[in-house]
Amino acid sequence: MGLEIPADTTFDGWKAAGQQLSRIVDSSAWCLGDWLVYGKSRYADRYLHVIQLANLDYQTLRNYAWVARRYSMERRRQSLSFQHHAEAASLPQPEQDHWLDEAEKHGWSRNQLRRQIRMSRAGEVRSAPSNAVLPRLYVPGERFRRWRAAADQSRIDFEAWILDALDTAATQTLTVDDSDAGEDEDPAKA
Numbered sequence: 434m435g436l437e438i439p440a441d442t443t444f445d446g447w448k449a450a451g452q453q454l455s456r457i458v459d460s461s462a463w464c465l466g467d468w469l470v471y472g473k474s475r476y477a478d479r480y481l482h483v484i485q486l487a488n489l490d491y492q493t494l495r496n497y498a499w500v501a502r503r504y505s506m507e508r509r510r511q512s513l514s515f516q517h518h519a520e521a522a523s524l525p526q527p528e529q530d531h532w533l534d535e536a537e538k539h540g541w542s543r544n545q546l547r548r549q550i551r552m553s554r555a556g557e558v559r560s561a562p563s564n565a566v567l568p569r570l571y572v573p574g575e576r577f578r579r580w581r582a583a584a585d586q587s588r589i590d591f592e593a594w595i596l597d598a599l600d601t602a603a604t605q606t607l608t609v610d611d612s613d614a615g616e617d618e619d620p621a622k623a
Contacts, residue, residue: 455514462515466501469494470588499590503529510536516543520550523593525600 436454438447465487473480484494500515503522510517510533517536520543521529536546572580584594 459515462497463501463509465489465494466497466499469498470501473498474585474588495590499593502588502590503593512537514543517541517546520547523596524550525597 436450438450442450469484472483476483484491487494496519497515500519500522504518508526508530513533513536517533518529521532524532532546532550535541535549539545541549580595580598581591584591587594589597
């Protein structure tokens with residue numbers, strides 16, 4: 434239930450042990466996330482009972498599963514921690530890859546990555562609050578079940594799925610509006 438370190442351990446030995454322990458902790462988060470994703474898709478009827486056996490906080494497990502769903506195995510960066518991935522997980526996939534590339538390239542800590550993402554977001558949307566609360570929506574049960582089923586099939590946390598769907602709709606609408614604006618312009622002025 435702990436780690437006994439011999440009194441004659443050198444600084445380099447102690448440092449190497451810490452690095453190995455951090456890799457184990459990081460790997461454990463990914464493994465638990467993958468385990469939860471598999472269990473929910475395969476054993477939905479018994480899933481909640483079994484995750485209680487893990488003896489970890491439900492929200493922590495939920496976060497592990499959410500991050501694991503957001504990154505396929507081949508998109509995970511060995512040189513970055515699970516927490517690095519968690520920082521970018523709420524972003525659309527191309528942005529996730531961009532920020533993880535930057536973190537690898539510059540050797541950023543998780544906190545540095547968080548700061549960079551926040552600074553970038555602040556520059557994009559100055560007038561909007563960092564976390565806006567949407568008004569309560571009353572959704573017919575069938576639509577809600579359909580949306581939930583789509584999120585489950587996509588293996589994405591429901592809230593993240595809703596945000597992705599809204600981002601996609603906004604991008605499509607804004608792209609259509611941008612191209613429509615170009616059609617109204619005089620080609621000679623363009």
